[in-house]
Amino acid sequence: xxxxxxxxxxxxxxxxxxxxxxxxxxxxxxxxxxxxxxxxxxxxxxxxxxxxxxxxxxxxxxxxxxxxxxxxxxxxxxxxxxxxxxxxxxxxxxxxxxxxxxxxxxxxxxxxxxxxxxxxxxxxxxxxxxxxxxxxxxxxxxxxxxxxxxxxxxxxxxxxxxxxxxxxxxxxxxxxxxxxx
Numbered sequence: 001x002x003x004x005x006x007x008x009x010x011x012x013x014x015x016x017x018x019x020x021x022x023x024x025x026x027x028x029x030x031x032x033x034x035x036x037x038x039x040x041x042x043x044x045x046x047x048x049x050x051x052x053x054x055x056x057x058x059x060x061x062x063x064x065x066x067x068x069x070x071x072x073x074x075x076x077x078x079x080x081x082x083x084x085x086x087x088x089x090x091x092x093x094x095x096x097x098x099x100x101x102x103x104x105x106x107x108x109x110x111x112x113x114x115x116x117x118x119x120x121x122x123x124x125x126x127x128x129x130x131x132x133x134x135x136x137x138x139x140x141x142x143x144x145x146x147x148x149x150x151x152x153x154x155x156x157x158x159x160x161x162x163x164x165x166x167x168x169x170x171x172x173x174x175x176x177x178x179x180x181x
Contacts, residue, residue, distance in 0.1 A: 034064040057082040077134040095137035
């Protein structure tokens with residue numbers, strides 16, 4: 001019965017017993033298969049003292065998971081919804097097989113969770129500590145599978161073109177209905 005109560009997230013009391021250790025993994029620089037685990041809709045607000053080049057705009061904070069023999073690493077990747085970062089948005093949707101190079105795509109954020117792709121991971125130093133960061137998302141045709149450090153036997157999700165909405169409706173209207181006889 002105790003096992004049942006240890007398998008869900010909950011708040012701790014001041015005198016509770018704790019056991020689980022942190023499982024931070026610093027991945028070596030390289031290419032990795034990832035799975036999208038979630039995302040949050042946020043807003044980018046520039047720092048007034050150092051505004052940088054990017055103005056205020058919506059941002060998606062995408063959580064990806066990378067499985068390795070050493071364990072699972074979770075990284076957060078910011079995608080800014082601004083014309084100056086359109087290439088990064090295209091690369092993300094291309095990496096998970098939802099966009100082809102050179103073709104337009106209406107972003108559908110509701111379909112990204114569970115999608116798989118390949119990214120380039122780098123190391124960033126901050127306050128004398130090292131952290132992993134996503135350097136680039138890669139279209140499937142730009143990936144040499146032999147260079148993927150955690151290559152699984154499962155193929156990453158490939159692009160499957162869908163018919164535009166108006167073509168789907170026209171196709172459905174032309175097909176006979178095989179309802180009850």
